[in-house]
Each structure stands twice: as structure tokens, then as C-alpha cells.
Amino acid sequence: MPTSYAYFEKRIVPLVEARLPVMTHAFLYGTAVFEGIRGNWSEERDEILLFRPREHFERIKMSAQIMKIALPQDVDELVDICEQVVRRCGFREDVYIRPIAYKSGEVIGPRLHDVADDYLMFVLPFGNYLDVEAGIRCQTSSWRRVPDTSIPARAKVNGLYVNSALAKTEAMENGFDEAIMLSDDGHVSEGSGENVVILRHHRLITPERSDNVLEGITLASVMQLAQDELGLEVIERTIDRSELYVADECFLTGTAAHISPVIEVDRRRVGSGALGPVTKKLQALFFDVLRGRNQKYADWVVAVKPAGEAAPAANAAKMNA
Numbered sequence: 001m002p003t004s005y006a007y008f009e010k011r012i013v014p015l016v017e018a019r020l021p022v023m024t025h026a027f028l029y030g031t032a033v034f035e036g037i038r039g040n041w042s043e044e045r046d047e048i049l050l051f052r053p054r055e056h057f058e059r060i061k062m063s064a065q066i067m068k069i070a071l072p073q074d075v076d077e078l079v080d081i082c083e084q085v086v087r088r089c090g091f092r093e094d095v096y097i098r099p100i101a102y103k104s105g106e107v108i109g110p111r112l113h114d115v116a117d118d119y120l121m122f123v124l125p126f127g128n129y130l131d132v133e134a135g136i137r138c139q140t141s142s143w144r145r146v147p148d149t150s151i152p153a154r155a156k157v158n159g160l161y162v163n164s165a166l167a168k169t170e171a172m173e174n175g176f177d178e179a180i181m182l183s184d185d186g187h188v189s190e191g192s193g194e195n196v197v198i199l200r201h202h203r204l205i206t207p208e209r210s211d212n213v214l215e216g217i218t219l220a221s222v223m224q225l226a227q228d229e230l231g232l233e234v235i236e237r238t239i240d241r242s243e244l245y246v247a248d249e250c251f252l253t254g255t256a257a258h259i260s261p262v263i264e265v266d267r268r269r270v271g272s273g274a275l276g277p278v279t280k281k282l283q284a285l286f287f288d289v290l291r292g293r294n295q296k297y298a299d300w301v302v303a304v305k306p307a308g309e310a311a312p313a314a315n316a317a318k319m320n321a
């Protein structure tokens, strides 16, 4: 029976057995950094294909460095632990992997020094997060993106996600699907868990990385596909809020969101108000790469054979007879 497992206190255990004490510093103060990694199920290969795990573990090392969290395992070891846990779960469907490097000491007082650190990760089955086909309706949030001078957004800090949660809930309670946050200076920053991209005059534009954004791995992948496969010019520059309203196309990128077309912003239709032709082409390219169907980008995925047996269609039919 496929089950969620975790790597916890240096052992692989069922997820239900991974429990933290209430005084854990990361719980008291949000002092942890994390990643979200997708494992995409390939029926043809009977394998889960982890999407760019090395890049995710390189990023968690960078986040840990910023937050003074000791993460002694190198990227190879982190990938290896991840593969072992995914294999052990035995899921034959899309999964989501959540690695966390955290302040594990049980002490009172917000600080980063003199608190013990640990590392854990767990795996869950996971489907679509936003509607990648029909598209989503976004609202410019009244919550501003936290500036680098307060909490660095390029580090995936657990406590920073209070900012995302405020924006996401405001947007959803107002009847939208997702929030787009502006920086303090009023320029477009990012979604609650996604980077923002617009298409204007045949160029793909995304905010500069100094605009308080997470340096997205999906974003980098999609921009490379746009450049190399569609010959599009790709630029990073400041984006005004009103440019969202007049963009030819707009989409959000993220591990959870994949490429989610934005069809409306602040009750204004974006482009045709439906999935645009460039977004559609990028989705097709991206999903082929994710599912291991594009040899040119084969090194973007790491294959894991899940434990247990596949249930072949023929056997399933016999059992039902």
C-alpha cells in the first residue's frame, strides 16, 4: 500500500511518525527554509521523474546560508535521501516533496545564532494546484511583498510565507484564484507562490530578481524553453501594475502552479481572456519535458522507480473478472 514517508532525525519513517516538539524554534519563530519539488508520474516508464532536484537543493543550501541554518549534507546527499524516500513511498502518481532545514533547538528568543539545526523532508501525493487549462483570475494584493531589507524573498523562509498567506486568502475571499503582490515601490513582484511573466510585443518579461522575488526554477526553465525552442526574446525588468492589464498574455510559474495562464487581473480581461497561443506552446513544451518525453532536456529530470509492483492493466482486468 503506497504511504507517505519522511526523512526525519536521520531516519526514514512513516510520515505519521514524524512529530516535532511544540517548543521547536522553527515553530515558535518561523526560522526554517524549505523547498517544494515535484515528482511527475510517467505511466510509460513506470517511474517518478523528479524535476530539477539538484537546482532545488542548491537553492535550499543558499536559503540556509542566508538564514544561518547549518545544512551539512551536500547536494548529492540531499538528492540521494530524496530519491530513497520517494522510492520507499511507492506512489504511482504525481508527488510533492517538501524538504525543510530548520532551527530544531527548543529555546525561547528570536535569533539565528546558538540554536541547533536539523533537516527533514517528506513526500505527499499531489495533483494540480491552479487551473492550468481554463486559466486563473488574479487580484493585485493590498499586501505588499516583503522587501529584501526586511526578509529576503530570494530565500525560501518559512516565516516569510505569512506574507503569501495574507495575500492568497484576501484574493480568494474576494472571489479571485490568486494574488499578485507589488513591492513597496508599487511595481509587480510575484504571486503568493509563483513568479509572474507577461508577454508584450513578442517579448517575455518578468520582474528583475531585485524586485523581492524568489529566483524561480520553473521560471528559469520556461524562459530557457521560450528562448531556445520558440526564439522569443526574454527580459527581466521592472513591470508596472498597469502593464498587467495591457499584456498580450500573462502567466504564473511555480513548482505547484506549473504554468498557470492568467486570464483576468483586477476584473480586466488579459489578452483574449483565454489561454493564449504562446502560453499554450510553452505549456506543451514544459509538460513534455516534465514527463520525460523530450530527450534534449533529459537532464532536467531524475527518474525514481517506486517500490512495489505496478498493477498491469491485464492483471487488474483478471482480478475484476
Ligand SMILES: Cc1ncc(COP(=O)(O)O)c(C=O)c1O
Pocket: 036, 164, 190, 191, 192, 193, 194, 195, 213, 214, 215, 216, 217, 218, 219, 253, 254, 255, 256
Ligand atoms: C513566493 C514564490 N515565488 C515563486 C515561486 C516559484 O518558484 P519555483 O518555480 O522554483 O517553484 C514559489 C514556489 O516555490 C514561491 O513560493
